[in-house]
Amino acid sequence: xxxxxxxxxxxxxxxxxxxxxxxxxxxxxxxxxxxxxxxxxxxxxxxxxxxxxxxxxxxxxxxxxxxxxxxxxxxxxxxxxxxxxxxxxxxxxxxxxxxxxxxxxxxxxxxxxxxxxxxxxxxxxxxxxxxxxxxxxxxxxxxxxxxxxxxxxxxxxxxxxxxxxxxxxxxxxxxxxxxxxxxxxxxxxxxxxxxxxxxxxxxxxxxxxxxxxxxxxxxxxxxxxxxxxxxxxxxxxxxxxxxxxxxxxxxxxxxxxxxxxxxxxxxxxxxxxxxxxxxxxxxxxxxxxxxxxxxxxxxxxxxx
Numbered sequence: 001x002x003x004x005x006x007x008x009x010x011x012x013x014x015x016x017x018x019x020x021x022x023x024x025x026x027x028x029x030x031x032x033x034x035x036x037x038x039x040x041x042x043x044x045x046x047x048x049x050x051x052x053x054x055x056x057x058x059x060x061x062x063x064x065x066x067x068x069x070x071x072x073x074x075x076x077x078x079x080x081x082x083x084x085x086x087x088x089x090x091x092x093x094x095x096x097x098x099x100x101x102x103x104x105x106x107x108x109x110x111x112x113x114x115x116x117x118x119x120x121x122x123x124x125x126x127x128x129x130x131x132x133x134x135x136x137x138x139x140x141x142x143x144x145x146x147x148x149x150x151x152x153x154x155x156x157x158x159x160x161x162x163x164x165x166x167x168x169x170x171x172x173x174x175x176x177x178x179x180x181x182x183x184x185x186x187x188x189x190x191x192x193x194x195x196x197x198x199x200x201x202x203x204x205x206x207x208x209x210x211x212x213x214x215x216x217x218x219x220x221x222x223x224x225x226x227x228x229x230x231x232x233x234x235x236x237x238x239x240x241x242x243x244x245x246x247x248x249x250x251x252x253x254x255x256x257x258x259x260x261x262x263x264x265x266x267x268x269x270x271x272x273x274x275x276x277x278x279x280x281x282x283x284x285x286x287x288x289x290x291x292x293x294x295x296x297x298x299x300x301x302x303x304x
Contacts, residue, residue, distance in 0.1 A: 088234015
């Protein structure tokens with residue numbers, strides 16, 4: 001048996017978008033893409049839509065410039081081991097871990113991500129139940145960018161014989177938002193939907209399929225770049241809210257009034273608001289469900 005240290009991990013989710021959380025405050029762990037993919041494997045590993053490494057900003061080369069604003073950096077990886085700029089549900093789970101570990105108190109905090117510093121508020125009280133203890137968590141997701149179509153034309157999403165126009169929304173990571181008649185039209189989403197033109201998303205994109213459920217109330221399914229279909233996507237829900245608001249003629253920067261949409265995802269419900277200054281805020285649950293240790297012998301053997 002190896003004498004190597006046994007890295008701790010926790011398992012958490014936000015509206016059933018689930019993550020393996022690896023505390024590494026001093027930035028000492030080396031997690032290769034292959035190791036991340038193995039840990040996130042749902043049959044041969046712990047299982048998750050992604051992995052969140054918790055590192056002090058001052059200890060990570062990509063976050064040192066944000067250390068004065070945010071003590072903690074969310075080093076997020078997709079389940080295939082690829083690096084991602086941001087994960088909205090992941091930020092809430094990250095904040096819940098910090099609270100659980102006694103590293104922060106309910107209230108306001110800042111979290112460093114590859115998409116910049118995100119402002120977070122942890123409510124003091126919560127109802128408990130299926131979403132676990134602790135109040136809802138609100139994340140300032142930054143401002144949405146809506147790139148205009150390039151010379152190759154507008155974005156189109158295709159699944160099988162169905163094609164839809166899509167809105168390009170950037171929430172620190174890329175999204176193609178398509179409004180459809182029925183969420184079943186998205187198919188099984190085992191493979192990434194075809195998105196054209198390719199030049200709009202040189203590094204791939206998340207794809208959201210959206211239907212209306214009522215006034216300022218929509219539902220979505222999502223194929224996440226590097227992870228496949230997931231039960232929820234926080235940045236995707238924000239992109240959907242902004243795309244729906246523009247489709248409905250609402251623009252807080254022009255109107256001077258905030259706008260709020262309820263966004264149903266397969267794993268639950270998120271409430272998304274866009275403020276007059278352009279900031280998008282997401283509120284939803286986050287829960288830690290388990291903790292344990294990674295076996296270094298298993299990890300070495302799996303990757304050997």
